[in-house]
Amino acid sequence: MKEFFIVAISIIIFIVIFQVSKATEYLSILKGEETTRKQTNKLNASLLFGFLILGLIGVWYCNHLYYPKTLFPQGSASVEGETIDKMMMVTIIITGIVFFITQIILFWFSYRYQEKERRKAFYYPHNSTLELIWTTVPAITLTILVVIGLRFWFKITGDPPKEAIMVEITGHQFGWDVRYPGKDGVFGKKNFKLYNNPSGNTLAVDFDDPASHDDIRSTEMHLPVGVPVKLIIHSQDVIHNVGLPHFRMKMDAVPGIPTTLWFTPKYTTAEMKERTGNPNFVYEISCDQMCGKGHFSMRGVIVVESDIKYKTWLSLQSPEYKTIFKSETADSTTATADSIKTPLAKAN
Amino acid sequence: MSSIATSTDIHVQHGHDAHFGQHHHETFLTKYIFSQDHKMISKQYLISGIVWALIGGLFSVIFRLQLGFPEMTFPILEDFLGKWAPGGRLDPEFYYALVTMHGTILIFFVLTAGLSGTFANLLIPLQIGARDMASPFLNMLSYWIFFLASVVMVSSLFVQTGPASGGWTVYPPLSALGDAMDGSKIGMDLWLISMALFIVSQLLAGLNYVTTILNLRTKGMSMTRLPLTIWALLFTAILGILSFPVLLSAAILLLFDRNLGTSFFLSDIVVAGKILPNEGGSAILYQHLFWFLGHPEVYIIILPSMGIVSEILSVNSRKPIFGYLAMVGSLFVICILSLLVWAHHMFVTGLNPFLGGIFVLLTLLIAVPSAIKVFNWLTTLWRGNIRFTPAMLFAIGFVSMFISGGLTGIFLGNSSLDIHLHDTYFNIAHFHIVMGVAAFFGMFAGVYHWFPKFFGRQMNNPMAYVHFWITLIGAYLIFWPMHYEGFAGMPRRYYDYSNWESFKMFAGLNEFISIVAIIVFLTQILFVVNFFYSMFKGRREKSTNPWHATTLEWTTPINPGHGNWVGEIPEVHRWPYDYSKDGREYIPQTEPIGPNESHH
Numbered sequence: 001m002k003e004f005f006i007v008a009i010s011i012i013i014f015i016v017i018f019q020v021s022k023a024t025e026y027l028s029i030l031k032g033e034e035t036t037r038k039q040t041n042k043l044n045a046s047l048l049f050g051f052l053i054l055g056l057i058g059v060w061y062c063n064h065l066y067y068p069k070t071l072f073p074q075g076s077a078s079v080e081g082e083t084i085d086k087m088m089m090v091t092i093i094i095t096g097i098v099f100f101i102t103q104i105i106l107f108w109f110s111y112r113y114q115e116k117e118r119r120k121a122f123y124y125p126h127n128s129t130l131e132l133i134w135t136t137v138p139a140i141t142l143t144i145l146v147v148i149g150l151r152f153w154f155k156i157t158g159d160p161p162k163e164a165i166m167v168e169i170t171g172h173q174f175g176w177d178v179r180y181p182g183k184d185g186v187f188g189k190k191n192f193k194l195y196n197n198p199s200g201n202t203l204a205v206d207f208d209d210p211a212s213h214d215d216i217r218s219t220e221m222h223l224p225v226g227v228p229v230k231l232i233i234h235s236q237d238v239i240h241n242v243g244l245p246h247f248r249m250k251m252d253a254v255p256g257i258p259t260t261l262w263f264t265p266k267y268t269t270a271e272m273k274e275r276t277g278n279p280n281f282v283y284e285i286s287c288d289q290m291c292g293k294g295h296f297s298m299r300g301v302i303v304v305e306s307d308i309k310y311k312t313w314l315s316l317q318s319p320e321y322k323t324i325f326k327s328e329t330a331d332s333t334t335a336t337a338d339s340i341k342t343p344l345a346k347a348n
Numbered sequence: 349m350s351s352i353a354t355s356t357d358i359h360v361q362h363g364h365d366a367h368f369g370q371h372h373h374e375t376f377l378t379k380y381i382f383s384q385d386h387k388m389i390s391k392q393y394l395i396s397g398i399v400w401a402l403i404g405g406l407f408s409v410i411f412r413l414q415l416g417f418p419e420m421t422f423p424i425l426e427d428f429l430g431k432w433a434p435g436g437r438l439d440p441e442f443y444y445a446l447v448t449m450h451g452t453i454l455i456f457f458v459l460t461a462g463l464s465g466t467f468a469n470l471l472i473p474l475q476i477g478a479r480d481m482a483s484p485f486l487n488m489l490s491y492w493i494f495f496l497a498s499v500v501m502v503s504s505l506f507v508q509t510g511p512a513s514g515g516w517t518v519y520p521p522l523s524a525l526g527d528a529m530d531g532s533k534i535g536m537d538l539w540l541i542s543m544a545l546f547i548v549s550q551l552l553a554g555l556n557y558v559t560t561i562l563n564l565r566t567k568g569m570s571m572t573r574l575p576l577t578i579w580a581l582l583f584t585a586i587l588g589i590l591s592f593p594v595l596l597s598a599a600i601l602l603l604f605d606r607n608l609g610t611s612f613f614l615s616d617i618v619v620a621g622k623i624l625p626n627e628g629g630s631a632i633l634y635q636h637l638f639w640f641l642g643h644p645e646v647y648i649i650i651l652p653s654m655g656i657v658s659e660i661l662s663v664n665s666r667k668p669i670f671g672y673l674a675m676v677g678s679l680f681v682i683c684i685l686s687l688l689v690w691a692h693h694m695f696v697t698g699l700n701p702f703l704g705g706i707f708v709l710l711t712l713l714i715a716v717p718s719a720i721k722v723f724n725w726l727t728t729l730w731r732g733n734i735r736f737t738p739a740m741l742f743a744i745g746f747v748s749m750f751i752s753g754g755l756t757g758i759f760l761g762n763s764s765l766d767i768h769l770h771d772t773y774f775n776i777a778h779f780h781i782v783m784g785v786a787a788f789f790g791m792f793a794g795v796y797h798w799f800p801k802f803f804g805r806q807m808n809n810p811m812a813y814v815h816f817w818i819t820l821i822g823a824y825l826i827f828w829p830m831h832y833e834g835f836a837g838m839p840r841r842y843y844d845y846s847n848w849e850s851f852k853m854f855a856g857l858n859e860f861i862s863i864v865a866i867i868v869f870l871t872q873i874l875f876v877v878n879f880f881y882s883m884f885k886g887r888r889e890k891s892t893n894p895w896h897a898t899t900l901e902w903t904t905p906i907n908p909g910h911g912n913w914v915g916e917i918p919e920v921h922r923w924p925y926d927y928s929k930d931g932r933e934y935i936p937q938t939e940p941i942g943p944n945e946s947h948h
Contacts, residue, residue, distance in 0.1 A: 003422070003423075003424050010870060014870070014873075014874065014877075017811065017814060017874060018811065018874070018877060018881075020810070021808050021809075021810035021811040021814070021878075022808065024810040025808055025809060025810060025887070028809075040736070040809070040813070041735060041736050044736035044741060044813065045734075045736060047817065048736075048741075048744065051820070051821070055824065058824070058828075059828070062828055062829055062832070063832075066829060066832035066833075066857070067832065069832065069836055069853055069854065070832055070835035070836045071835065071836055071837060072835065081768075083764075084764055084765065084767065084768055087762075087764060087765060088759070088765055088768070091758060091759055091762065091765060094758075095755040095756070095758055095759070098751075098755060099751065099752065099755050102722060102723075102726065102751045103748060103751060103752075105726050106726055106729070106744065106747055106748055106751070107744075107748075109726060109729040109730055109732075110729060110734060110736075110744055113665070113729060113730065113731060113732045113733065113734050114734050114736070115733050115734055115735050115736075116733065119733050120733065120928060120931070121665060121666040121667045121731065121732045121733040121927065121928035122667065122730075122731035122732070122928070123667065123668065123927070123928045123929045123930075124667065124668070124670065124727070124730070124731065125668040125669075125670065125671075125672065125925065126670060126671045126672065126673070126674070127670075127671075130723075130727070131671050131674050131720065131723075131724075134719060134720060134723040135716060135719075135720055138715060138716050138719040138720075139716050142712045142713070142715050142716065142758070145712060145758065145762060146708060146709055146712050146762070149708060149762035149763065149764050149765070150705050150708060150709075150763075150764075152764040153701065153704065153705060153708065153763045153764045154701060154705065156764060156767070157701035157704070158701070172618075173528065173619070173620075192616040192617065192618055192623065193623055195618040195623050197621050204618065236617070236618050236619075237521065237525075237528060237617055237618060237619040238519075238521045238522040238525070238528050238617075238619070239519055239521070239522065239631055241696065241771065243771075243837065243839060245768070245772075245836065245837025245850060246837075246850070248767060248768045249767060249768075250696050250767050250768065250770055250771075251696055251698065252696055252697045252698060254631050254632060254697065254698060255521055255614075255615060255616050255617050255631060256614075256615030256616035256617070256627075256629070256630070256631070257615075257630065257631070257632065257698060259697075259698035260698075278849075280849055281849065282849055284848060284849060284850050286837070286839050286848070286850070286851075287839070288770065288771040288772070288839045289519075289771065290444070290514060290515040290519070290522065290841045291522060292444075292514075292522060292528055292529045293440050293441045293444065293513075293529060293530070294440070295444075295841060295842065295843070296440070296841075296842035296843040296844050296845070297844075297847065299847065299848065
């Protein structure tokens, strides 16, 4: 019923606008088209000026309402992200200045130079000096932005510090799997052909590789605060994206082509709860690349905690190798680890 | 000039006769359907574009309902959409289908075919002084292949598994694997076939435009006397010819991967529990091929609008366009650079950082010619005597939108900032303002300005003003706040944000945006009503030159027949921007330079 009313009212408004517009045009013919044209011209010029004023107020008001909801007031949760925030502010200021100057000029000129009977337009086809100025000034400004930008870019995309820990994250429709390399600091090899759902080897780890035996698998990512972390990013099926808005980081997960990113968490989850004043705060991993029906629900969680807590958590996790082969041996008591591995590989 | 009218088209050969229009009995079929008259083909493109724009816009309204009111149900949706909206709430799969189709339709069918198809066809022969296109037959063919592409695309909306749903960029492996998504089943094949046909149509059209502009200019119409609309359309056509074939190759390779078991884009994939045999392909290769068209494509969309706006700003300020040569030069530079910046869409794909750096440099370079254009438009307004026709208002709105959307490009083009903003609502705001709304404003300006040339009538002005003001204000209300959502990292293409601690605080804003979007959409219907009403019942235009413009299209009868000029095609003696020169309001291009005339 409500919908019916909305539709009916819309149609009525529509018909009113249509009829009034038609009537106005007939009226203008009666009043003399030239007079009406001049009146409308004046009205539109004033409206453009009004739009400028209201628009400027609107820009301020929108900023007032929504700036507190952006991530900038709470600061970057990663050390590297701080440089990005700084650069964002520099860019906002530079583009902001250009924005205000050009928009004000545009609407002011429109209002100021509206048609007047006595005025003659000024024949002014070109001026090389002016054009040279507004070629070089933007060129210099943009060079500055490019130089600052690239300095950050090469730093962020360069090698992480040596003490960085490594964590592997794998996307699939629609969730994330996290793997730690264990005590040896080396990840076991993966081969997508070893994927086996019933056995639980959904990460397609090659358990023939001894490096895999102490690898820890988790659905939640735990990270120690203040230690650089390098993420190694895989995808199992389609392209996903590890989006970490709080850390100002983002990288695609591409099947067949592992990618990486690194950052240094600056605040623990608990500290962020205080900083944001939100007791429910969590670091979320959002999938930022369209990946199918459940794209919007592909959520992961990162827990940043003190080094001690992190190490305690890690020590409580049992390696994936153990969990998989323990459950297998429990199922069929006669089977040994070796004989399970073989059908595992053959099944594919 | 008469010697070059040796086209294959019989109508055109008779064009020199004073009564050219009456020589041939045109049936309904040859006049309205399989017409070879560039003006009729232009109208066909325009009306197809309007129909597509309504469909594409309606799709966005439907998915905005979901975004704005995720908790509500709309039983009316179930009545129309059946299983796609069970219980009156959109199915996520269908939500993504709508998003994908909204992008595909508006980018390709409306703002490429509808915009340059309409204005290239209408303006190229009329403004350069030609009786028709170089090949009227190819021109007709181009429209009908476009029509065929439309039919295939529409049919994909009705297949059981739904149309393509992987986003308008259709990245594989998502788009290559039917197991990954329902929309990647038969709907995706139809999408690719439709795009292949579309590309063929655009190539035929583009070759025709370039040939016509280079060869069929009337006597005296040197390249530096071309109106900026023609320059813009020329560069648009060249860009299309150079980049569309690459998308065609991508579409064909993707069809192979989907149906013939090849592995161009596929490697190491386990989907829906199945291990695929594909090895050695690269999903990123597709993105390179796609964006090699995809980036020039945004300039294919915006350049015609730039040309239209340059023309309309000049005519209605009663002043020459400021810096004609700089305007042509900046179009040229934009055209070249746009072919060299495609990878700025791929900064977060794991691209080699050094290569990324090069693309940052080239991308931000584009801001320089863009800035030149903006400053030249502003100077064109300076000390003018401005008439605010609906077309002029939309042209001013275009400049405003182009500034707003262009400046945010400086954020996204700088790779370090792109890391945070990539694929967020900031990105949505950026490209909707700079190539969606701005291009539409150029198109509206063009339709209002040349409506008398299309139909010999004027559109209803009061309705046009209502249309302009609601659209301008509404567009800013919709897209301006989205920048803030992007600053908060809110990802695009999400069906529902209510489970996200980081993004759910924007629920109120999303609702507001949806309401404004619905109002703006209804206002566009007002434009369509005005368009069709005025086509039949609008004020008849009595003057042949209602805007007191200098260009050649206003030297023909107001509603010209096939062949455009009665009698000889006029000769051109000057550039098209002699407004307010030597105390005269305007001097047509056809008037010889006077002995005492000042040089500019």
